[in-house]
Amino acid sequence: MNTTRTYRITLLPGDGIGPEIMQVAVSVLQRIGQQYNLQFEFQEALIGGIAIDATGEPLPGESLAACLQSDAVLLAAIGGYKWDDLPRAQRPETGLLGLRAGLGLFANLRPATILPHLIEASSLKREVVEGVDIMVVRELTGGIYFGQPKGVFALETGEKRGVNTMAYTESEIDRIGRVAFETARKRQGRLCSVDKANVLDVSQLWRDRITALATSYSDVELSHLYVDNAAMQLVRWPRQFDTIVTGNLFGDILSDAAAMLTGSIGMLPSASLGESGPGVFEPVHGSAPDIAGQDKANPLAQVLSVAMMLRYGLDQPEAASRVEQSVLTVLDWGYRTGDIMSEAMKPVGCQEMGEVLLKALEEFN
């Protein structure tokens, strides 16, 4: 008989719909734990607006400490109208940045998968998006968002000049490159690196390092695209992509464009990973304050974040596939929350979607 693996998971439900969708995710994890002999020790911590209300800070030290001591962090969403006018240091978003910095999360993985059930939700034609399954690996802690010098400086003429610097060191490129090659390996084995090497020196270094890394991953097929062409190809023929790796700025834009191919924000998970230590797994969407507390939230992005946690954070690919399969099954059965509702489907709230997911998990016994 298999021995039980125990994982310590820090839960950060946050604000708005966060607690509702987190509840569904936890019930799925508990069930999958029974099925795969995995034991999850959950500890809940504060982040975002709820943390500001309780402690005055968006990421209290004890929350970060709890995350650092865990095997993985499952985050729901933060933010809301109530905290929108606070100074930047006390805003809920500052808690997220602190979490990324505190855990050294330099790699952001965002899948854009078209589910056959939701194809009509895409703004592109069926024949263009059918079968799309892309993973965007974005560098998260370097590039133009962090490079020095940065700021707005006065020139001698009195005119102001705004400056940001796009900079990457070889080691920063190598570590995101390795995550991307490893990710491509777990998928279809094709990696497209996106840069602007025809114009930017920093991109030429990026291209040279990624090309050099490829010799250690002979099972992965590497290609390169300039970012303008990549944007065009994403909407022209997205099926050509498997895994994409790119820097912070280009990744910010391309991951949102790729996400929109799927047309449904309530379905998109993400993972942020560091060198070692726990990763953070969370839906792409925000705290949806407009529907919070009304049992209207779609919990599926949160549940798919659980699947990413199992696959990329805890190395439990079979359990991950089962969670993903349960999402497909409830969609097959016709259950839909309001955001993905279409004619002749069965409308459910967040809680009921959780209940049918548990039934779907039983389907494979």
Ligand code: NAD
């Ligand atoms: P949002 O993603 O919260 O909501 C956008 C729209 O999508 C809303 O109409 C909302 O009802 C809907 N929506 C989002 N998730 C849904 C779900 N699971 N099920 C059904 N409908 C869903 O973005 P926003 O309105 O721009 O931001 C609201 C708050 O969330 C802000 O305070 C913002 O700063 C914060 N935010 C947080 C994160 C995060 O936690 N990572 C990300 C984005 C925005």
